[in-house]
Amino acid sequence: MAYVVGICSQKGGVAKTTTALSLAGAWAERGQRVLVVDLDPQGNLTLGLGFHPKQMHHTLADVLLNATPASEVVLAASVSGIDLLPANKNVHLVERYLPSRPHYQFVLKQALEGVLPDYDIVVLDCPPSLSVLTTLALVTAHLALLPTQAEYFSAYALKPMLQMLQRVRERYNATLVYRILLTMFRRRNRAHRIIRARLEATFGTGLCRTVIETDTKLREAAIAGLPVTHFASKTRSAMQYRQLAQELMAYVQKESIAQTA
Ligand SMILES: Nc1ncnc2c1ncn2[C@@H]1O[C@H](COP(=O)(O)OP(=O)(O)O)[C@@H](O)[C@H]1O
Numbered sequence: 001m002a003y004v005v006g007i008c009s010q011k012g013g014v015a016k017t018t019t020a021l022s023l024a025g026a027w028a029e030r031g032q033r034v035l036v037v038d039l040d041p042q043g044n045l046t047l048g049l050g051f052h053p054k055q056m057h058h059t060l061a062d063v064l065l066n067a068t069p070a071s072e073v074v075l076a077a078s079v080s081g082i083d084l085l086p087a088n089k090n091v092h093l094v095e096r097y098l099p100s101r102p103h104y105q106f107v108l109k110q111a112l113e114g115v116l117p118d119y120d121i122v123v124l125d126c127p128p129s130l131s132v133l134t135t136l137a138l139v140t141a142h143l144a145l146l147p148t149q150a151e152y153f154s155a156y157a158l159k160p161m162l163q164m165l166q167r168v169r170e171r172y173n174a175t176l177v178y179r180i181l182l183t184m185f186r187r188r189n190r191a192h193r194i195i196r197a198r199l200e201a202t203f204g205t206g207l208c209r210t211v212i213e214t215d216t217k218l219r220e221a222a223i224a225g226l227p228v229t230h231f232a233s234k235t236r237s238a239m240q241y242r243q244l245a246q247e248l249m250a251y252v253q254k255e256s257i258a259q260t261a
């Protein structure tokens with residue numbers, strides 16, 4: 001059964017979509033079958049895989065609101081091994097209309113059940129808010145990956161995120177775990193180094209050992225509609241995202257061994 005990773009933060013611009021795309025690329029090139037789900041009405045992930053959100057006939061909104069089977073909406077990306085459940089601005093309607101339904105928190109989890117056997121990994125790219133869509137992702141995920149910049153305010157923003165995670169854990173998803181990912185890190189920046197040390201001291205192993213440094217190739221990759229692993233295979237951020245993909249996989253394997261033991 002596929003392992004589900006939700007990429008969440010209520011802050012925009014912390015590299016959620018970039019991380020979703022790059023991790024998907026890193027896993028796909030290792031032969032994993034990856035489904036990426038765009039939960040953001042802005043459709044950046046959809047765009048980042050070379051599709052135009054406005055031209056999508058069906059999106060995640062149909063899956064969540066009209067019970068259209070996910071298998072009918074999923075598209076094959078140009079990158080071998082990556083499928084996409086696309087989004088456009090219609091996904092915004094989910095925020096308004098879904099909560100009137102009983103047990104709406106489980107709608108995404110149930111909607112994906114039919115396609116999970118087709119994949120090894122599912123990556124959920126959340127919008128920048130602690131809203132209905134992020135709730136759906138946290139209820140569905142095994143692991144929440146929380147990207148943060150090495151800026152004081154970004155690190156500070158982790159608190160409401162972690163509080164929400166705790167609420168979801170108590171009510172809907174008791175086994176949900178999280179990892180914090182430091183992104184857009186600059187080694188030569190003293191403030192960045194201080195914040196990294198503080199995050200390490202506060203979160204210990206809750207902080208990913210892999211750190212993603214700033215790299216303009218990531219912006220170019222998004223414009224080209226490709227994960228950086230496929231756009232500029234040897235660039236620093238491609239290497240770092242590969243390392244992150246391995247770090248997370250090693251963690252998942254350890255967990256599954258622990259559960260079956
Ligand atoms: N490590 C990085 N170095 C340089 N630019 C980055 C990096 N990660 C992301 N970006 C850029 O920062 C912007 C915001 O990233 P994005 O992934 O869209 O964030 P979010 O999904 O959290 O809003 C994008 O233009 C992206 O290309």
Ligand SMILES: [Mg+2]
Pocket residue numbers: 016017018040044045126
């Ligand atoms: Mg985004």
